[in-house]
Amino acid sequence: MAKQVLAAVRTGVHQTEFREYPMPQGSDDSALLKMEAAGICGTDVKFYAKPPIEEDVIMGHENIGTIAEAGRQFVERKGVKEGDLVFVEHYVPCFSCEWCHQGDYRLCAATDWRKNPDAIRYGYTSAERPPHLWGGFAQYMYLPWNAVVHKVPDGISPELASVVTPMANGIQWALFDCEVGYDSRVLIQGPGQQGLSQTVACKQAGASLIIVTGTSKDKARLEVALKLGADYAINVEEEDALERIREITNGEGVDVALDCTAGAGTVPVLLGIEALKRKGGTLLVQGEVAKFPDFPLAQITNKYITIKCARGHNFLSCELALKQLASDRFPLDLITTHRLGLKDTDLAIKSVGGTEAEGVIHVSLLPWQ
Ligand SMILES: [Zn+2]
Numbered sequence: 021m022a023k024q025v026l027a028a029v030r031t032g033v034h035q036t037e038f039r040e041y042p043m044p045q046g047s048d049d050s051a052l053l054k055m056e057a058a059g060i061c062g063t064d065v066k067f068y069a070k071p072p073i074e075e076d077v078i079m080g081h082e083n084i085g086t087i088a089e090a091g092r093q094f095v096e097r098k099g100v101k102e103g104d105l106v107f108v109e110h111y112v113p114c115f116s117c118e119w120c121h122q123g124d125y126r127l128c129a130a131t132d133w134r135k136n137p138d139a140i141r142y143g144y145t146s147a148e149r150p151p152h153l154w155g156g157f158a159q160y161m162y163l164p165w166n167a168v169v170h171k172v173p174d175g176i177s178p179e180l181a182s183v184v185t186p187m188a189n190g191i192q193w194a195l196f197d198c199e200v201g202y203d204s205r206v207l208i209q210g211p212g213q214q215g216l217s218q219t220v221a222c223k224q225a226g227a228s229l230i231i232v233t234g235t236s237k238d239k240a241r242l243e244v245a246l247k248l249g250a251d252y253a254i255n256v257e258e259e260d261a262l263e264r265i266r267e268i269t270n271g272e273g274v275d276v277a278l279d280c281t282a283g284a285g286t287v288p289v290l291l292g293i294e295a296l297k298r299k300g301g302t303l304l305v306q307g308e309v310a311k312f313p314d315f316p317l318a319q320i321t322n323k324y325i326t327i328k329c330a331r332g333h334n335f336l337s338c339e340l341a342l343k344q345l346a347s348d349r350f351p352l353d354l355i356t357t358h359r360l361g362l363k364d365t366d367l368a369i370k371s372v373g374g375t376e377a378e379g380v381i382h383v384s385l386l387p388w389q
């Protein structure tokens with residue numbers, strides 16, 4: 021294998037530099053991953069514009085690669101071997117805490133970069149920390165004993181596999197957290213890769229009504245939502261969304277409202293609350309706004325609304341997402357719109373942010389191109 025590994029490193033606000041790092045030494049309980057494709061999502065856009073830590077970081081947290089070299093213990097523990105195509109979750113948990121024992125390692129402190137400066141998470145961890153290769157925008161990634169890997173089913177290309185994270189979030193948030201299932205009526209706000217993946221998950225689960233909202237710049241994405249199984253697509257700039265939802269549901273409202281918007285402030289949450297049924301609906305929120313003046317707590321309690329928080333995915337939702345991708349039941353190539361090489365990392369992130377290219381929904385970064 022090569023002695024040096026090329027990586028795209030975030031060195032500041034909207035700044036990428038290319039650097040080489042030494043290939044890490046193999047060991048009995050670790051592995052090296054040859055990167056094939058890194059999915060780029062809205063979080064990359066956000067943290068490229070506003071880095072959460074000052075140190076240099078190799079971004080890339082939705083990573084698909086081939087096991088290039090694996091120690092004996094790693095192979096035994098993980099059930100994957102050299103040559104296998106795998107999805108590596110961005111969490112690198114401790115596997116000894118309460119949350120890890122419950123299988124909810126997404127909540128483990130060892131991978132909680134917000135609260136724990138020593139936490140490790142792919143795409144978020146300082147590149148100064150040995151052995152440096154903690155992100156997917158590089159030719160190789162280092163996998164310690166506690167990396168979480170999933171074998172990618174045969175027949176799935178790395179580019180298609182790289183939408184596994186939004187798909188897993190779709191299954192986690194809509195199905196596991198908000199209990200969308202047979203005959204559910206769902207409002208999905210925001211037709212980006214996340215909202216479209218929620219559409220697929222809800223459709224597969226048997227939702228009887230799926231309404232997706234977007235703005236004028238989302239016109240093509242709203243079309244894709246309809247092709248993926250949404251029943252109605254509403255442009256909130258052209259129509260009164262609430263009025264339209266009431267009309268569609270005969271005044272009853274929806275069972276579940278999922279917020280998959282970015283940078284829309286408090287508006288989607290307020291619409292979600294209004295659009296939910298008279299009693300007992302479920303609202304999924306993101307942590308987009310730090311402050312929420314005049315939050316309608318009385319209305320939440322009066323409508324007996326349950327609030328769920330979008331917080332990543334668990335092992336099962338990833339496994340189910342990979343099965344979903346393998347099933348070929350939905351035209352997911354409508355989501356995987358763009359592929360770019362490592363040298364275009366800056367362009368790739370900005371494209372997902374909608375500032376550089378038209379018609380982008382999902383971008384796969386291919387580190388060997
Ligand atoms: Zn992501």
Ligand SMILES: [Zn+2]
Pocket residue numbers: 113114115116117118119120121125128129130
């Ligand atoms: Zn833990």
